[in-house]
Amino acid sequence: MAGTAIIHSSGRQRALIVQPVFRQHPSARHPESALEEAIGLAHPIDLEIIDTAIVTLLKPAPSTLLGSGKVQEIKERVEAGEVSLAIVNSVLSPVQQRNLEKAWGCKVIDRTALILEIFGARARTHEGQLQVEIAALNYQKSRLVRSWTHLERQRGGFGFLGGPGESQIEIDRRLIRDRISRLKKELEKVRRTRELNRKLRRDVPYPVVALVGYTNAGKSTLFNRLTGANVLSMDKLFATLDPTMRALALPGGGKAILSDTVGFVSDLPTELVAAFRATLEEVLEADILLHVRDISHPDAEAQKHDVEQVLKSLFASDHLPDNLIEVWNKSDKLDSTRHAALDAKGAIMVSALTGEGTDKLLTAIDSEISRRFFTSAAYTLRAGDGKSLAWLHAHGKVVEQISEDEYIRVTVLLSEGNIRRFESMLHAPH
Helix, strand or coil, rough: CCCCCCCCCCCEEEEEEEEEEECCCCCCCCCHHHHHHHHHHHHHHCCEEEEEEEECEEEEECCCECEEEEEHHHHHHHHCCCCEEEECCCCCCCHHHHHHHHCCCEEEHHHHHHHHHHHHHHCCCHHHHHHHHHHHHHHHHCCCCCCCCCCCEEEEECCCCCCEEEEEEHHHHHHHHHHHHHHHHHHHHHHHHHHHHHHHHHHHCCCEEEEEEEEECHHHHHHHHHHHCCCCCCCCCCCCCCCCCEEEEEECEEEEEEEEEEECCCCCCHCCCCCCCCHHHHHHHHEEEEEEEEEECCCCCHHHHHHHHHHHHHHCCCCCCCEEEEEECCHHHCHHHEEEEEEECCCCCCCCCEEEEEHHHHHHHHHHHHHHHCCCEEEEEEEHHHHHHHHHHHHHHEEEEEEEEEEEEEEECCCHHHHHHHHHHHHCCC
């Protein structure tokens, strides 16, 4: 029997991708772009895509989603291509999934399972791995409606796995619930540790700038460009699943922390958003958000809408946060006419690949941080107090420095935390 679990293959599976299009429920995205995205989702997990199909229908069929004629048509393509895995780029009910597996004689997964598989392959931290497993188990729990060979067999025992009369499927569900409960407790411990790390980082303190955006918008490439870091960046969707942080040098001499976060994606199921909320908490903590957009993408506006909806959900607001800066990436892919037209709109256009526009972006970040994060303070230091002067230069932005005989008058922009620190240093007994 073809299984419905999340795929785990050590070799390259021959796969087919089906992109359903329903005329009664039109999408904001072009079918070709949606299919292209699905192909991009499949590549990071080493699948060999040997065939694709855009299937246009009036409305979803309750039993198979696609309707009998299209199911037969895809079956012939599965057999001709010796396909072992069919990916339907939509959400399948457990019944639809089971019926398609029977009809096509191969494993079938939907968009949710595909995204979960990528999450599992890309999660690098312990927290990320826990989140993936919780999401995967919740998904599998809803799929326990298959024709298990032992489904109707009653099972007795000593009470460890259930008493007499409990069916195997009930046991499986309870085992999954117990596993999820244990994982959630473990995840809570990890989150507490993460919160301690956040408090330590607040004590630095440097402003935090978080990159957000649709998956494959070029966030990791921009992260590397801005910080000089060698973080994984490739033309693969979901290349980044755990926030990565590096120091960011600003034009005015200050520093910030740049955070690269998980890419957003359309039609992400609610349970997956919830499972990854802790990863996205970095966004809630950030002082500045950079919404990195692939401005060359045909569905750029639809992608923007998806990202903004997730942000509104995260902030529990009908409005976008006021610390959001849009960054139009991949300007190198635009022809000169479109480049000029978009540039005239005054947006920050960059190419993370070539470096074009990154100076302008850093200046915009610096300006916004100064406006939000720093307060002007004036100090009179003794001329020989090089230590205090060096500290101000290292932790703030010295706006004016005037030497007067035995004194130096300094006007500096500092964070509130650093103002408290510096004044404590000044008044500390020597």
